[in-house]
Structure formats: C-alpha cells, structure tokens
Amino acid sequence: MRITGRYEPMNVWHAYEASLRLCFSHIPALLLGVAVAIVPSQALLLILQSATMPDVLTEQYGSLFWQQTPRDVDIPSGEITTWITGLVIGSLVVVLGLVLATAAACVIVAEGWHGRTPTWRSAWAIVGRRAGPLAWLTFVGGLLVVVGLLLCILPGIWLGIAWSVAVPALLFEEVRGTRALERSFRLVRHRWWPTFGGLLLISATGWLLSAPFAIPGFFIPAMTDDFYIGSSLQGTLSILSNIISTPITAALVTVFFFDLRARHELAATLPPETRQSPPPPPQSPSF
Numbered sequence: 648m649r650i651t652g653r654y655e656p657m658n659v660w661h662a663y664e665a666s667l668r669l670c671f672s673h674i675p676a677l678l679l680g681v682a683v684a685i686v687p688s689q690a691l692l693l694i695l696q697s698a699t700m701p702d703v704l705t706e707q708y709g710s711l712f713w714q715q716t717p718r719d720v721d722i723p724s725g726e727i728t729t730w731i732t733g734l735v736i737g738s739l740v741v742v743l744g745l746v747l748a749t750a751a752a753c754v755i756v757a758e759g760w761h762g763r764t765p766t767w768r769s770a771w772a773i774v775g776r777r778a779g780p781l782a783w784l785t786f787v788g789g790l791l792v793v794v795g796l797l798l799c800i801l802p803g804i805w806l807g808i809a810w811s812v813a814v815p816a817l818l819f820e821e822v823r824g825t826r827a828l829e830r831s832f833r834l835v836r837h838r839w840w841p842t843f844g845g846l847l848l849i850s851a852t853g854w855l856l857s858a859p860f861a862i863p864g865f866f867i868p869a870m871t872d873d874f875y876i877g878s879s880l881q882g883t884l885s886i887l888s889n890i891i892s893t894p895i896t897a898a899l900v901t902v903f904f905f906d907l908r909a910r911h912e913l914a915a916t917l918p919p920e921t922r923q924s925p926p927p928p929p930q931s932p933s934f
Contacts, residue, residue: 656913657906659845666849666898669759676755677894680767681748685889688744692737693882697875699733701726705874745893746785746814750774752897753815753904760905773818780823784813788828808843809835815904834907842903849899853892861888 657665670677701722751770758765774781788810796803813831816822822830835842854861864884867877 656910657902659841659848662845662899662902662906663848663852666756666895666902667852669756669902670894670898673755673759673765676765676767676770677752677898678890680751680755680770681893681897682890683767683771684744684748684751685893686886688740689882689886689889692734692741693878695733695737697878699726699730700874701730742789743782743785745889746781747774747778748889748893749897749900750777750781750814750818752894753818753901756894756898756901757815757819757905760901777818780817780827781814783824784817784827787824788813805839808839808846811835811842811846812900812904812907815901819904834904834911838907838910842907845899845903846896849896853895856895857888857891860884860891864888 703722751767751774754770754773755765755767758769792803792807792810794803795801795806810828810831812834813827816830816834817827820827820830861884864881867880867884871877871880
C-alpha cells in the first residue's frame, strides 16, 4: 500500500475501532484460520502433559485446588526430567502454533483492510510458505525479549512493543528474521506509547471476550479428582479462549502496521523542515 492520495493517520481509538470492525466482519474465516494452528498445538501439549506427568502428581490433581501447598512427595529424578522435557517441547509447539495462528489472522485482516473477501484457506496458503521464517522470527525475537525481561523486566516490555508489528512486516514486506524486527522497530519507535496503549486496550478486550472460557478452567480441579478428565476440560477451555482472543490482537497489530507504514511513507514525502509538524486530526476509517 503506497500513499497515492491524502491519508489521515489514525489515533489509538480509531485503530481499535477499525480492528474490531474487521474482526466482526470476518469472524468465520478468522476463527477457522486460527483454529488450524491452535487446536493441534495445544492438543499436543495436553497429550505430552498427560503422558509424562508423574503418577504421584496426577493423584493430587483435585486436592491441589483445596490445599495451599501439596503434600510432600518423592518423585524419581528420571520422571521429573521426562515431565519437564515434555512440558518444554509442548510449550514451544504451542508458542509456534500461536504465532502461525496470529500470522493467518493478520493475512485475513489485511485482505479485509484492502476490501477483499478473505478465506482461511487462502490465508494459510500464504502462511504455509512463510512458516520457516516465522518460526525463526519467533525464536530470535522471543529469545531477545526473554533476555530483556531477565535483565530488568522493562527492557523486555520495551522490546516486545517495539517488535509488535514484526509478523505483518514479514508477511507483507518480504523481510526476514532480524530485518523484520528492525522494520518493526523503525515503524514503532516514534509511536511506542500509542502502540503500547492500543495493545493494552485490545488485550483487555480479548481477555473479556474469552473470559467465559478462561475463568472456568481455574475451577476444574474443584469439580473432579480425575487428572485426565480435568486436564482435558482445562485444555479444551484454553483452546476456545485462545481461538477467540488471538484474532482480536492480530487485527489491531495488522491495522497498526498499515497505519504506521502509511505514516512513515507520508513523512518521507514531506519537506525536511515540515516532517516534525503534528499530523492532521485523525478521522474514523471507512471500509
């Protein structure tokens, strides 16, 4: 999308409204698109957790809700290692699944943004060709954010926001790895606080909409002592919660990406002496 006419930059509220409008306009494609990645990845985590958790812990499943601390148990080191390994592998698959689901949602929202009718199959045709770069971007960006969080928390948060539009940059500008992170950083650096505020607002919205599925999961151990039944119910609720919340966040990230890119291109066309002047008042976008 090159700026060929007058573009009115959006403020956070208008971007929020536009992202929700796009979500509600393409609900079937978005839900199916994210489910393709979220369901199998979280199902694998559930299977690995059920297969590797030590028996002494599965027997305490129901009691963990009522007791502040579980009773002392003696677990062989080999079982602990197997359990942790299964959790790590399953968690990495879940993270990758969420990134791929987010990418599919970004493609669907971008198609709607440009006035086209998206489908989940066409979105995955694009995401499938970029699965490798997306996985590498997840590894590099995630590792650096974790390092920032370990250093002092705030650097990790700052990097997470600065790189928040890296996935759309990879999908729509054909940049890979650290170049996608650099592109996101350049776009967000003068709009960090609005980006932070928008992501906070849309995350709260996603949590509220998914709360009917997310909250009951915490109380499943109070309703059953059977680990396998309880974990299956918790896993199912978690899947439903993520299927609802993921498209909402992806929609705002995509809208922010196109708005930030338009701002960047618009600023590049202005004379140097006027580039620091404030943009014109934003107007509500129409689709």
